[in-house]
Structure formats: structure tokens, C-alpha cells
Ligand SMILES: Nc1ncnc2c1ncn2[C@@H]1O[C@H](COP(=O)(O)OP(=O)(O)O)[C@@H](O)[C@H]1O
């Protein structure tokens with residue numbers, strides 16, 4: 422079902438994304454060891470990797486770093502060690518083998534990865550470790566996960582890492598592969614940018630879903646949906662869900678996407694901006710109201726929240742960009758490109 426609200430888990434359910442699936446396949450065939458998928462929230466990153474991995478051409482483990490972070494308040498090595506070990510043992514059992522891994526009392530992840538690598542090497546297997554929302558690996562405390570990934574990429578011939586990130590800037594800042602002092606500096610990687618659908622693709626996506634659900638929707642309504650929700654597959658899926666499963670009329674369904682989508686987005690934004698909430702809110706409101714160049718944003722924020730230094734404002738703005746909430750355009754203006762996020766920001770209470 423295309424209009425299922427959960428991330429898709431099979432290529433049969435995944436709409437299009439052929440180029441990206443192809444790119445993943447060829448990376449693995451070529452023995453590449455690091456693949457990174459960037460894309461804003463709800464464009465289908467999790468759906469893409471899960472569907473790809475579920476083709477079962479390669480043994481894999483898929484872990485959500487955001488979830489681990491939210492459960493533990495950090496990303497402890499012990500937790501990663503244990504889940505990777507558990508999943509690996511399960512995989513070995515499934516193919517009727519025994520994973521004779523020496524347990525490490527200190528939960529040293531590199532040692533585990535080395536053993537998995539040896540095991541896979543002797544069986545001519547490539548094992549995929551997919552870390553969803555990998556920017557949360559920056560919360561490793563004393564553990565430097567960028568160093569561990571770099572070490573893995575250099576030394577483990579039978580493990581491939583796939584990382585994804587909704588917060589492209591945060592993920593890049595964590596990986597620092599352009600920084601000569603960073604562990605991952607200069608490492609070869611396949612970077613895939615997952616974009617929202619174009620208008621045409623979005624309409625085709627909706628058509629496909631409605632056909633599957635046996636429902637006829639007029640062109641006008643399809644066009645209006647894209648006009649309101651843009652080509653963000655997550656929101657289009659919500660719309661389709663409300664129209665088919667919930668049997669709503671067009672206008673009501675759009676309204677409902679805005680309502681539920683804004684609530685969801687509001688929660689996400691709140692957790693991200695908590696540390697300097699008031700200033701972040703006025704920056705976001707300024708941009709939404711069209712006061713979206715540096716000087717004008719500064720004036721707006723200062724009129725609402727008192728004086729703020731250039732350095733502080735710069736850093737707050739940059740953080741919003743790195744989080745994937747705000748985009749900086751070529752002409753140096755700032756925009757928010759998700760219509761639901763715009764709606765949510767209008768509703769944010771300072
Ligand atoms: N290409 C696609 N085909 C089918 N459904 C999709 C596609 N891309 C996204 N979706 C749907 O949109 C929603 C968000 O997708 P998800 O994979 O969770 O995005 P992300 O991980 O980028 O936040 C889910 O309901 C998912 O089923």
C-alpha cells in the first residue's frame with residue numbers, strides 16, 4: 422500500500438527511487454565501504470534503505486541512531502555493541518551457521534566489527550551496517566564514532582557502512598571528511614542526495630497510490646495537493662491516507678495533513694531548538710514572515726527578544742541550516758521550504 426504511513430520495507434512498495442537503488446547496488450558491487458544518504462525529513466530515506474536491504478542480497482543490520490539517542494540520552498557504545506552482536510548472531514543462525522564471536526567485557530565495538538569482518542570474509546559475504554539518522558552519533562560522549570567508522574572503512578574489507586541523515590549539515594559536521602585533521606578525511610564515499618519529488622513526480626506518486634486504492638481523483642485536486650504540500654512524499658502519503666483509508670474530501674484531507682503534520686513538526690522543532698528557544702523562534706518567525714535576509718532577521722529578533730550579537734545570531738542561523746529546518750539560498754536569503762513546517766512555525770508560541 423503506497424498510502425501506508427509507515428516507512429516502506431519492500432522495493433515493491435517503494436515508489437520509484439530507481440536511480441538511488443541503482444546507486445546503492447553498484448556501490449556494493451564495487452566493494453565501496455561508505456555510503457551516505459542525505460535528504461530532508463520525510464522524503465523517504467528510511468524507506469529507501471529498508472527496501473534496499475530487504476532485497477536480502479546482503480546480510481545487514483539497520484539501526485536508528487535517533488531512537489537510541491532518545492532512549493539513552495546519548496549513543497553508548499555498549500548499546501551499539503549489543504544490538505549489532507544480537508542481530509549478527511541472529512543472521513548467522515538464519516543461514517544455519519554459528520557466530521563464534523569472542524565477547525568483549527568492555528564492549529569494544531571495533532573488536533566486534535573485526536570479528537564480524539573475519540567471519541564474513543571467510544564466507545565471502547559483505548555485511549552492511551546501516552545507521553539511520555547517523556548525525557546522532559555525535560552524541561557518543563567520549564566515544565569517537567567518526568574515528569570508528571573511519572577505521573572500519575580503512576580496515577574492514579567485508580563491512581559496508583550506510584549512513585543517513587535528515588540533518589545534512591549536522592551529519593557533515595560530524596563526519597568532517599573535508600577536514601584534514603578528521604579521522605574520515607578524504608575517505609572515498611558514495612553520497613546520495615534524496616530530493617523531494619518534482620511536481621510531475623508528485624502527481625504520478627499520488628496517481629499510483631489512488632489507482633492502487635481504486636479511487637478516482639480529479640487532476641485539479643492532484644494539482645492542488647502538490648501546490649499545498651509540495652513533493653514531500655511523507656506529506657503526500659498522509660494526504661492519500663486521509664482520502665482513502667479515512668475517506669475524507671479533498672479540502673478536509675489537506676486540512677488534516679496540515680493539522681497532524683504541524684503537530685508532529687512542532688514537536689520535532691521544539692526538541693531541536695530547546696537550548697535557545699526564544700531566539701530560535703523569532704528567527705524562524707522572521708523568515709516565515711518574509712523578513713529573511715541577515716540584517717532584517719537581526720532587526721526582527723532584536724525587536725522581539727532584545728539585543729543579540731552578530732556572532733550569536735550567525736551561530737543560531739547556521740545551526741538551523743545544519744538541522745535542515747532552514748535553507749540558505751544563493752542570494753543569501755533564508756527560506757523554509759516545507760509548507761507544513763511553515764505552518765508549524767506560525768503556531769509556535771514564544
Ligand atoms: N518512494 C516512496 N514510496 C512510497 N512511500 C514513500 C516513499 N518515500 C516516502 N514514502 C512514505 O513517506 C513517509 C516518510 O518516509 P520515510 O522513509 O520515513 O522518510 P525519511 O526517513 O526520509 O524521514 C512514509 O510514510 C513512507 O511510507
Ligand SMILES: [Mg+2]
Pocket residue numbers: 466467468553
Ligand atoms: Mg527516516
